[in-house]
Ligand code: MG
C-alpha cells in the first residue's frame with residue numbers, strides 16, 4: 359500500500375459550509391457528465407462538459423496539473439472498464455456496455471471537494487451491473503461507520519467485508535483520504551482493514567471515502583501514460599467517492615447535489 363502521513367485538519371462550521379459549496383458544484387459536474395454519457399461520446403467531450411460547469415462557477419479542479427511523473431493534464435479522470443482510476447480523458451469513444459468512472463475535484467474559496475461515480479453506457483452485462491451496485495453500496499456502508507468515536511478501521515473493514523462477501527475485491531494500492539484546503543490530507547482511509555484499528559474519527563474531520571472495486575483480483579498496474587491505473591488481470595473495475603464530514607449528528611455527505619440527492623444516472 360502507498361502509505362503517507364499527512365496532517366489531519368479539523369474544520370470549523372464555516373469551513374464545512376465552504377466545503378459543502380464546493381461539493382455541490384462537484385456533484386453538478388458529475389451529474390452533467392452522467393447525463394452526457396452514451397455510446398459515441400468521447401471522454402474528451404465529457405471532460406469539456408465538466409470544465410464548462412467549473413467555469414460557470416469560476417472554480418477549478420485540483421486534478422489539473424496535479425504533480426506526478428508528468429503533471430496531470432485534465433480537470434477530471436475518466437476510467438473505462440478495466441481502468442480503475444486516473445484515466446486521462448481524450449479521443450476514446452464510449453460504446454454500449456462500457457462502465458465509465460468519472461472523478462473530479464472542485465476548489466471553492468480555498469476548500470476542496472472530491473467525488474466520483476461510475477456510469478453505465480447503455481445495457482450492461484450482469485456482472486458489470488452487479489459491480490456498480492456493490493461498489494456504490496459499499497460507499498454508503500462505509501459512510502454509515504463515519505461517526506465520532508469510531509476508528510478508521512471500522513470504516514475500512516465495513517467496505518472490505520461487504521465487497522468481498524459479494525465476490526469482488528478492493529484495491530490495496532489506492533485509498534481514501536482526508537480532504538480540506540489540500541486535496542490529500544490525513545488520515546489515509548484504505549478500503550480494507552480491521553475494525554477497532556487506526557485513528558479515532560472526530561467531529562470536524564472531512565474525508566474523501568472512495569471504494570475502488572475489482573472483479574478479478576485486487577492487483578493493479580499503471581499504464582505507460584504513467585497515470586492510468588488498470589486491474590492487473592484486466593477485469594472490470596468501478597469507483598464511487600463522496601467527501602464526508604464527521605459531525606456530532608453523524609456523517610454529513612458534502613458532495614450531494616443542491617437538492618440533496620446523489621449525482622448519477624437518473625433512472
Ligand atoms: Mg476523487
Ligand code: MG
Nearest residue numbers: 472566568599
Ligand atoms: Mg479522492
